[in-house]
Amino acid sequence: MADLFVTPADETRAPLAERLRPHSLTEVVGQQHLLGAEGALTRMVAAAKEKRGRLPNLILWGPPGTGKTTIARLLAEATGYRFVGVSAVMTSTADLKAIFAAARVAGTRTLLFVDEIHRFNRSQQDGFLAPMEDGTITLVGATTENPSFELNAAILSRAQVLVLERLDEAALEALLARAEAGEGRALPLTPDARAALLAGADGDGRFLLGQVETLFSISPREPLDRAGMAAALQRRVPVYDKDRDGHYDLISALHKSLRGSDPDAALYWLARMLVAGEQPLYVLRRLVRFASEDVGLADSNALTITLAAKDAYDFLGSPEGELAIAHACLYLATAPKSNAAYVAQKAAFKAARDSGSLPPPKNIVNAPTKLMKELGHGAGYAYDHDTEHGFSGDNYWPDRLGRQSFYRPTDRGMEKRISERLAFWEQLRAERQR
Structure with a gap:
């Protein structure tokens, strides 16, 4: 071979x-x-x-x-x-x-x-x-x-x-300089079109050089502007800033429009990215992240909807699958918002790093052997399903750490009901500790 x-x-x-x-x-x-x-x-x-x-x-x-x-x-x-x-x-x-x-x-x-x-x-x-x-x-x-x-x-x-990192503007510009040196002439583009060419490469050096080769083969009499280049390449050039901030500016605009519950603005920025040639799966990854970070338990269906949109896009491809992305975008924008899960995760991870390897209290440690039972493993554990209200109020925290509070639900969406439930359990816990 x-x-x-x-x-x-x-x-x-x-x-x-x-x-x-x-x-x-x-x-x-x-x-x-x-x-x-x-x-x-x-x-x-x-x-x-x-x-x-x-x-x-x-x-x-x-x-x-x-x-x-x-x-x-x-x-x-x-x-x-x-x-x-x-x-x-x-x-x-x-x-x-x-x-x-x-x-x-x-x-x-x-x-x-x-x-x-x-x-x-x-x-x-x-x-x-x-x-x-x-x-x-x-x-x-x-x-x-x-x-x-x-x-x-x-x-x-x-x-x-x-x-390996995606090629930044400096690296892509270095490739352009090599191509121009090899051809013995400058690329026939205006500065604005040259910047758009770099932005449209999206960090892919091979793709960039393929576009450059096409432009050299055309040899226009005058340098092409952005529109002329797009027509020559038969490809719409993403309108991203030449310093590559545009890519991140647009995803930031989409994220903040969703967080601000403006479905029309969110849909506009989504369209701007997809029409400019952004990878749909990149956008979907950001939407999935948003569903947990900014909607969270206020509407847990948000995560299900965004993951279903990813599956729908995988199944249908473009352009049909892009409707599922818009569906998810609108759902997220109109959903109640909460970052309580995001804040709780960060706090819990910090506590885990700071507290080291503290053992669980013995009442919730498994005791599959006689020796472990003799050592007190599992002693005093209350089976919640056998208690009134299905809540024992038992201790689940390391003795040296004590009870912590990471998750603080909001009064928005489903978290309002979660907050009421947690308050009820806290009341029961306090009553049983008297």
């Missing part, structure tokens, strides 16, 4: 993004936290060069177009590894076995780069474990998905996960 990633024989016919691939790790843009002087990859390469040390197995996690493939190639070159690159989409278990067999007889260390490694199923992922363990290969996997959810725990325990 031929490797997936092969430099074209006629480099002049390769896409611009391929022609502009960096030739060393120092030329990679936008990942200084990994490739700077004190970056993790910089230290790994230095260690591998000393006394022919080995590179660790790695999982490169980041958005598209951030340099995962390039970094893997350059890691192999910098450390003297034989590079083999495959895509999980196009590679079978038999192909992997052939790669492992070839690596065993290659006579040199092999870096196996697997693009979209999350596409392999669980059993295929398990196939990497033995070659990783015995040093047949050094695995460098690339994924755009959260490795915690998509990769086997056994692989994660044998590999370091490195997070």
Whole structure:
């Protein structure tokens, strides 16, 4: 099986993004936290060069177009590894076995780069474990998905996960400068259109260079303005600020409009983001967060509705699925608001960190053995269902911590009823402690 990633024989016919691939790790843009002087990859390469040390197995996690493939190639070159690159989409278990067999007889260390490694199923992922363990290969996997959810725990325990960041404006501008230097001419855009081009790339360097290649091929007589560029690319350019604040400004506007219970404003900002090309699943993630942070128990259906909108969008896709996003947006905007759950979670987490490993009181500790019963585990526990009102008022707090109050419901929506219920239980608790 031929490797997936092969430099074209006629480099002049390769896409611009391929022609502009960096030739060393120092030329990679936008990942200084990994490739700077004190970056993790910089230290790994230095260690591998000393006394022919080995590179660790790695999982490169980041958005598209951030340099995962390039970094893997350059890691192999910098450390003297034989590079083999495959895509999980196009590679079978038999192909992997052939790669492992070839690596065993290659006579040199092999870096196996697997693009979209999350596409392999669980059993295929398990196939990497033995070659990783015995040093047949050094695995460098690339994924755009959260490795915690998509990769086997056994692989994660044998590999370091490195997070690549979406390319910021400075990194994207550096790519534009390289493209212009390679072409020997400036990009035919006005400053405003150039800023819009950077914003529309949304941190994806490969996508940006694809757009640049199209613009160079057009060679207009005059620099294109924003509208001219959009027409030339046959793609509406998101109207985001050139300093990238626009992306965050719009999601902030949506979030605050929802919090302020203005359904029309919320729907407007939602439309602005989706029409500008924002990823619907990103918007849905923010809506799901809002449902817990700003609506909470005032209307617990809010979380159900937003998760259902995500499922509906996954099922229908665009444009039909976008109605479900609007549905969720309007529900959140018109729901009663409470951040009591959010405040309670933060307070409880702080108390847990500050209090250390305090044991539960013995009355609520399990006592499955005779010895544990003799030690007093479970002694005095009151079974709530056997008490009047189904409430015992028992103690559930570590003795050294005492009773705490984290959750303070509001008088809005369902939390008004919750507040009344908690007040009733507190009254019963006080009566039984007299």
